[in-house]
Amino acid sequence: MRLALRLNPLALIGRAFFGILSTIGRLALFMAESVTHCVRPPFFPMLVARQVIEIGYYSLPVVGLTGIFAGMVLALQSYTGFSRFAAESAIPNVVAISMTRELGPVFAGLMVAGRVGAAMAAEIGTMRVTEQIDALRTLSTNPFKYLVVPRLLAGLISLPILVLVADIVGIMGGYLVAVYKLDFNADAYINNTIDFLEPLDVGSGLVKAAVFGLLIALMGCYHGFHSKGGARGVGTATTNAVVSGAILVLIFNYIITEAFFSR
Amino acid sequence: MNEPTPSPAQKPQKISCRGITKSFGAKRVLAGVDLDIAEGESMVVIGGSGTGKSVTIKCILGLLKHDTGSIKVDGVEVSNLGARERERINTKFGMLFQGGALFDSLPVWENVAFGLMHAQKMKRRLAREKAIEKLAMVGLGADVGRLFPAELSGGMQKRVSLARAIATEPEVIFFDEPTTGLDPIMADVINNLIFETTRKLGATTLSITHDMASVRKIADKVAMIHGGKIIWCGSIKEIDRSGNPFVEQFIHGRADGPIQMQVRRL
Ligand SMILES: Nc1ncnc2c1ncn2[C@@H]1O[C@H](COP(=O)(O)OP(=O)(O)OP(=O)(O)O)[C@@H](O)[C@H]1O
Numbered sequence: 001m002r003l004a005l006r007l008n009p010l011a012l013i014g015r016a017f018f019g020i021l022s023t024i025g026r027l028a029l030f031m032a033e034s035v036t037h038c039v040r041p042p043f044f045p046m047l048v049a050r051q052v053i054e055i056g057y058y059s060l061p062v063v064g065l066t067g068i069f070a071g072m073v074l075a076l077q078s079y080t081g082f083s084r085f086a087a088e089s090a091i092p093n094v095v096a097i098s099m100t101r102e103l104g105p106v107f108a109g110l111m112v113a114g115r116v117g118a119a120m121a122a123e124i125g126t127m128r129v130t131e132q133i134d135a136l137r138t139l140s141t142n143p144f145k146y147l148v149v150p151r152l153l154a155g156l157i158s159l160p161i162l163v164l165v166a167d168i169v170g171i172m173g174g175y176l177v178a179v180y181k182l183d184f185n186a187d188a189y190i191n192n193t194i195d196f197l198e199p200l201d202v203g204s205g206l207v208k209a210a211v212f213g214l215l216i217a218l219m220g221c222y223h224g225f226h227s228k229g230g231a232r233g234v235g236t237a238t239t240n241a242v243v244s245g246a247i248l249v250l251i252f253n254y255i256i257t258e259a260f261f262s263r
Numbered sequence: 264m265n266e267p268t269p270s271p272a273q274k275p276q277k278i279s280c281r282g283i284t285k286s287f288g289a290k291r292v293l294a295g296v297d298l299d300i301a302e303g304e305s306m307v308v309i310g311g312s313g314t315g316k317s318v319t320i321k322c323i324l325g326l327l328k329h330d331t332g333s334i335k336v337d338g339v340e341v342s343n344l345g346a347r348e349r350e351r352i353n354t355k356f357g358m359l360f361q362g363g364a365l366f367d368s369l370p371v372w373e374n375v376a377f378g379l380m381h382a383q384k385m386k387r388r389l390a391r392e393k394a395i396e397k398l399a400m401v402g403l404g405a406d407v408g409r410l411f412p413a414e415l416s417g418g419m420q421k422r423v424s425l426a427r428a429i430a431t432e433p434e435v436i437f438f439d440e441p442t443t444g445l446d447p448i449m450a451d452v453i454n455n456l457i458f459e460t461t462r463k464l465g466a467t468t469l470s471i472t473h474d475m476a477s478v479r480k481i482a483d484k485v486a487m488i489h490g491g492k493i494i495w496c497g498s499i500k501e502i503d504r505s506g507n508p509f510v511e512q513f514i515h516g517r518a519d520g521p522i523q524m525q526v527r528r529l
């Protein structure tokens with residue numbers, strides 16, 4: 001293609017538009033195919049379990065660390081702000097609600113998108129370019145059932161558990177800073193947290209988590225599955241999986257928040 | 264175009280390809296491949312590098328979708344099968360990939376036992392015993408079974424891949440360059456193994472190789488592919504008096520002849 005044509009802004013917009021449309025189409029087909037394989041035997045429960053360990057268990061340290069520091073900084077920041085209005089007593093409440101509704105799911109989602117989305121895209125992408133996916137098919141095993149479905153289910157199962165951990169650890173981080181640094185009363189802090197926290201706060205966070213888990217796994221599998229052209233293609237697939245996973249987490253975070261809390 | 268070959272004594276065709284074409288973008292790789300393989304026959308496809316030998320096999324296996332033409336397995340058209348029928352047809356097939364394509368997340372024995380456990384639903388213990396038996400056939404001990412593919416040498420990977428291809432005792436086995444990268448002695452062992460699997464199990468095989476020693480050992484029939492077509496096909500006995508200048512050049516490995524390699528002379 002000639003350079004002038006390639007840089008033509010209209011052509012650029014058109015190409016991006018059609019690129020996005022065809023990607024959405026392919027994603028929808030990929031998703032539909034995965035879902036039909038979710039409900040048709042054979043099933044691979046052992047593979048789901050292995051992926052839950054891979055996604056859930058091994059992400060605990062990262063998610064725990066981000067959770068605790070998020071909770072700590074939340075307490076510290078809201079103290080510096082709220083003390084101006086003598087509203088320090090709202091801090092336990094602010095920490096708990098922010099953690100469970102927003103920061104827990106979003107931070108866990110972003111960390112997992114980086115850690116797990118990349119690993120999935122790299123693994124499946126390598127299997128694609130080294131013909132292992134072709135080999136699966138010649139051995140009469142459907143790659144969707146064997147590779148994609150276990151990862152999607154594991155994402156759906158693991159992320160809510162991770163987010164629950166992040167919530168608890170985050171609130172604990174807030175507590176530690178409030179009690180040991182800002183001289184709050186320990187009992188009052190805990191009572192305040194428990195009294196104000198509603199099931200919907202935690203519940204909406206867990207719904208977000210399940211959706212994020214599915215999206216992250218979907219991005220990892222999709223980009224891995226469609227990678228081509230050796231090591232470089234796998235590298236591109238990995239980057240795309242992480243970037244699109246993270247962006248989708250933020251977009252769907254807004255959509256779900258809107259669905260739950262706007263009235 | 265599709266009428267059966269006249270001679271009535273002939274065995275039924277296991278695989279029959281008519282006019283397969285396949286292009287990648289503007290590049291036409293297959294330009295009408297016709298290939299018949301009778302039941303129990305060992306067909307060897309020879310031809311220069313990049314002439315579409317691997318692509319032909321992948322079209323037959325349904326891994327690549329050919330553009331036009333017909334492919335029949337046991338007389339049944341398989342060109343436009345749904346995923347499930349394709350899976351069922353593929354249980355008849357075994358494939359040794361040119362690059363091995365071993366599952367690097369599984370130990371060697373599970374690679375070999377994969378088809379037994381998943382397609383044939385064999386119990387893990389039994390499948391493991393079978394796998395170790397097959398590994399022994401390709402000259403690898405039970406201790407190798409516990410290693411992972413990345414811990415093997417290239418030649419060992421090739422042999423594991425061969426063991427995986429024959430483990431389910433399929434009706435049709437495809438070998439894409441089974442002896443490339445092996446030492447001459449092991450190459451001969453593998454040739455014997457292929458020869459025996461064909462004769463003992465009655466399997467039909469389609470092999471690709473560049474190695475003429477291998478061709479002479481395992482082939483019943485030889486087909487030569489050039490320019491996207493089968494330009495010569497005949498029994499192994501006729502290969503030395505094919506009268507075809509392309510075949511002559513290939514089997515004697517001469518740089519001069521009708522096949523011109525795309526290289527620049529110094
Ligand atoms: N997935 C693909 N995308 C684009 N082009 C391809 C693809 N697969 C194969 N080709 C092209 O098709 C041609 C034939 O490839 P093929 O792998 O069949 O060669 P071959 O005959 O097996 O050669 P060799 O003996 O070196 O293995 C090559 O020129 C290759 O560039």
Ligand SMILES: [Mg+2]
Binds near residue numbers: 316317318439
């Ligand atoms: Mg090849």
